[in-house]
Amino acid sequence: MSVCWPNLPKDVKRIIVEPLCRIDRLNLRQCSWGDKLFVDLVSKPIREVNFMASRSYIIIRYDEEYEDYFGHSEGNTEVRRSKNLLPFNSFSMSEDFQIVAWRSLQKMMKSQNNEIDTLNFSFIGRLNFNEEDNEPQIIIPNLPEKTLNVRKLSIFLDSSEEMTKRIVQFAKPGLDSLNVSITVKNVNDPSEMGSLEQLKTAKKIRSNLMLTLNHSMELEGDEVINKTTLINDEGVVELLKKSLSSGKPSKFHYNRLWPDIPTIVSSFDSIAWSLETSEQFDNLGNHFKIDLSKKNFILSNDNSSLFVEFDKFSARGFILNKQ
CATH class of the missing domain: 1.20.1280 (Monooxygenase)
Incomplete structure (x- = not known):
């Protein structure tokens, strides 16, 4: 049979x-x-959610296969939904489009028990409207009541720091990846987000928040791209010493405008990069694309070594060995 x-x-x-x-x-x-x-x-299970907001509409995509569109139209909300790759289903609601969109996201996350692999937020345009423009004000995210168990969280573009903080706080600490690349209004003011456990404990972090040296030193990630402008040469030295002593981060990128390279390098046993040096570390190409036009050094302390590349904007590199 x-x-x-x-x-x-x-x-x-x-x-x-x-x-x-x-x-x-x-x-x-x-x-x-x-x-x-x-x-x-x-x-x-839904693995990836992309939440994209602009002045007049919000689009939420789930795994690039479901798509919900919420458009602002004279005080009402136009909703267009496509599920299971079927044609859009359209209807209107009398509520504000932002409220409807955040509620829809909340409902979807609840259906997934607030667990998701990847969650991306992008905010496009001037979202903090002036009252005289007769445009809607951006609302505080209506996120799920329970914290989100998310592996990778990204927040891009014109999100305010207040909104970004609310979103990050709803993720459980211990993220595999956290990417915060938002518009920073004042590069001289330290970020209020520097003390968040979610930043400290993320395994891989990319941030352009204005973090102080103390907050930068508290980052526990294996890979750190830290684009704060509040770190001076002495701060770079402390961060490099941290990698040498603790092994974290093992790969790093720190912003520093016109670093004083001799001052930084003098705090370590150092070897300027050369063709002869490259023969001793023939596996570097597997980790890092070396730009020979920039200042490259091997910095050592006790039994650990770092490869560090300096340019006029940053110091970046990785651990060569840690014993």
Whole structure:
């Protein structure tokens, strides 16, 4: 007796359907009414959410396969939704488009038990409107009541620091990756976000927040891109010494406008990079693209060494060995 799809037990069908992508599920659900109902009952976790906000609309994409559009239209909200790669379903609501969009995100995250692999926020344009412009004011994010268990969190472009802080605070500490690349209004004011556990404990962090030296020293990540402008030459020395003594970060990039290279290098046992030196570290190319036009050094302290590249804007490099 041959085995065919209609005769398979539901438990076996579930095992087959669960790993399928949504395109394959769409094809299967079109085979018959019974298959449509079964496929719709077998949930598939959402892995990535992209939340994109502008002056007049918000788009939320889930795994690049679902898309929700919320548009501002004379005080009402135009909603367009596409699910399972089907055509858009359109309707209107009398509420503000931002409230509707944040509520929709909250509902989706709740359906995923507030667990997600990747969550990206991008804010485009001048979102903090003036009242005289007769434009809606940006609202504080209406995020889930429970903290989010997210592996990778990114916040881009014109997000205010207040909004960015609210979003970051809703993620549990211990992120695999945290990327905060927002518009900074005043590069002289230290960020209020510097003390957040989410920044301190992220394994990989990219930040252009104005972090103080103390907050920069508290970052525990293995890879750190720290673009604060509040670090001087002595601060760079302290951060490099931290990598040598603790092994973290093992890969780093620190902003420093016109670093005083002799002052920084003199705090370590140093070797200027050369072709002869490169023969001793023939595996460097696997870690770092070396620009020979820049100032490169091997800096050592006790039994540990760093490769550091200086240019007129930064000091960056990685640990060569840690014993």
